[in-house]
Amino acid sequence: MNIRIERAKNLKEKPEGALGFGKNFTDHMFVMDWSRDKGWYDERIIPYGPMVIDPVAMVLHYAQETFEGLKAYMGKDDNVYLFRPEMNARRFANSNRRMCMPEVPEDMFIEAISEIVKVEKSWIPTGEGESLYIRPFMYANQSGLGVDEADSYRFMIVLCPVGAYYPQGVNPVKIYVEDELTRTTVGGTGFVKCGGNYAGSLAGQVKAQKLGYTQVLWLDGVHRKYVEEVGSMNAMFLVNDTVITAPIEGTVLAGVTRDSIISLLKSWGYKVEERKIEIDELIEKGKSGELKEAWGTGTAAVISPIGELFYKGDKVEINDFETGELTKKLYDTLTGIQWGNIEDKYNWRKIVK
Known part of the structure; x- marks a missing residue:
C-alpha cells in the first residue's frame, strides 16, 4: 500500500x-x-x-459495521510484537462477508496495523500486563435510506494503551447465567464481531450487574440449555481431567485466544472436547466437585478465572473462588509468549518491522 502520513502538530x-x-x-x-x-x-x-458523518449514513440506520481487537506488546528486547494477526484478518473477512461488506485482504490488514503501530510506538506501555490495544473497524458511510448493502465504506484503526481489562486483575469473577434473553441462533450473526451483537447483549449484562455479577453466560437461543459463551469471552470448563468448551458452529465467536488456549492444552496432554454441554450438567458437576476450574478467554482480558456461576437461584462456587492452577499456568504461558518472555514454539508472535 502507498500510505500517506500526516503527522499531528499537537501531541497528547x-x-x-x-x-x-x-x-x-x-x-x-x-x-x-x-x-x-x-x-x-x-x-x-x-x-x-x-x-464527519452524514445523518443518514447507512451504518446509523441499518448497522452495517464490523470490528476486530488485538494488541501490540513491547518486549524486553525492545521488539514490538503482534500476536497471530493473521487470525484477526481472516475473522474480519468472515465477519464482513456475513454483513455483505467488502473484505480487507489479509496482507493489507496486517500492513495497515503494522504501519500505524510503528508510528505510535512510543505509546506502547511497558508496565506489568500493559499493552497497546488495536481496534480495526469498518462501517457503511453511504448516505441514503433504504435497506440494502452500501456502495461505500470506511475502514479505520485506532489505538489505546491499556492495562488490565478487569480492574480486579486476574482474579475470579462471578458469572450470571442468562436463561430468558437470547443472544443469537444458528444462521444469525453470533460468530460475527459486529456492534449489533453486543448491543443485543446489554440487557443481560445490566441484569447481571444489578445482581452483583461481572458477566453473563449465554445459553443457546433455541433450547435455552446449552452453554455458549460469556458476553466478551469464550468460556472453558475443566471437568475432572477434561476441558470442555462450546463448539464453533455459527453462534460462538472463533476467538484467537480460545484457539491458542486449546493448542496449549493439547500440547500439555489435556483432553479437550469442543461440544455442547447442558447448563444443568455443568451445575451438577459444580455441586459434585467435578467442575475443577473455569475461565473465560479473550483478547482484552486474556484469561479471566470464573469463581461462581448463578443459575435460576442456584449458586455454584468453583475451586473455592480461587484462581486454579491450570488457569494460572495458561495465563502465564500465553502472556509470556505474547510479551516475548518465553519461547514461542508455535510461531504466533510477529515482530513489527
Missing part, C-alpha cells in the same frame, strides 16, 4: 498511573476508503480526531 500527554481499558487514544489513526467503482483507496495515517 501520555496517561500516567492505572490505564484502564479504552479510555485514552493515541495521536494518530489509520483510515482507508472503499467504493464500488474504485475498490480500496486513499490509505492514510492522520491525526486522531472526529470524522
Whole structure:
C-alpha cells in the first residue's frame, strides 16, 4: 500500500498511573476508503480526531459495521510484537462477508496495523500486563435510506494503551447465567464481531450487574440449555481431567485466544472436547466437585478465572473462588509468549518491522 502520513502538530500527554481499558487514544489513526467503482483507496495515517458523518449514513440506520481487537506488546528486547494477526484478518473477512461488506485482504490488514503501530510506538506501555490495544473497524458511510448493502465504506484503526481489562486483575469473577434473553441462533450473526451483537447483549449484562455479577453466560437461543459463551469471552470448563468448551458452529465467536488456549492444552496432554454441554450438567458437576476450574478467554482480558456461576437461584462456587492452577499456568504461558518472555514454539508472535 502507498500510505500517506500526516503527522499531528499537537501531541497528547501520555496517561500516567492505572490505564484502564479504552479510555485514552493515541495521536494518530489509520483510515482507508472503499467504493464500488474504485475498490480500496486513499490509505492514510492522520491525526486522531472526529470524522464527519452524514445523518443518514447507512451504518446509523441499518448497522452495517464490523470490528476486530488485538494488541501490540513491547518486549524486553525492545521488539514490538503482534500476536497471530493473521487470525484477526481472516475473522474480519468472515465477519464482513456475513454483513455483505467488502473484505480487507489479509496482507493489507496486517500492513495497515503494522504501519500505524510503528508510528505510535512510543505509546506502547511497558508496565506489568500493559499493552497497546488495536481496534480495526469498518462501517457503511453511504448516505441514503433504504435497506440494502452500501456502495461505500470506511475502514479505520485506532489505538489505546491499556492495562488490565478487569480492574480486579486476574482474579475470579462471578458469572450470571442468562436463561430468558437470547443472544443469537444458528444462521444469525453470533460468530460475527459486529456492534449489533453486543448491543443485543446489554440487557443481560445490566441484569447481571444489578445482581452483583461481572458477566453473563449465554445459553443457546433455541433450547435455552446449552452453554455458549460469556458476553466478551469464550468460556472453558475443566471437568475432572477434561476441558470442555462450546463448539464453533455459527453462534460462538472463533476467538484467537480460545484457539491458542486449546493448542496449549493439547500440547500439555489435556483432553479437550469442543461440544455442547447442558447448563444443568455443568451445575451438577459444580455441586459434585467435578467442575475443577473455569475461565473465560479473550483478547482484552486474556484469561479471566470464573469463581461462581448463578443459575435460576442456584449458586455454584468453583475451586473455592480461587484462581486454579491450570488457569494460572495458561495465563502465564500465553502472556509470556505474547510479551516475548518465553519461547514461542508455535510461531504466533510477529515482530513489527
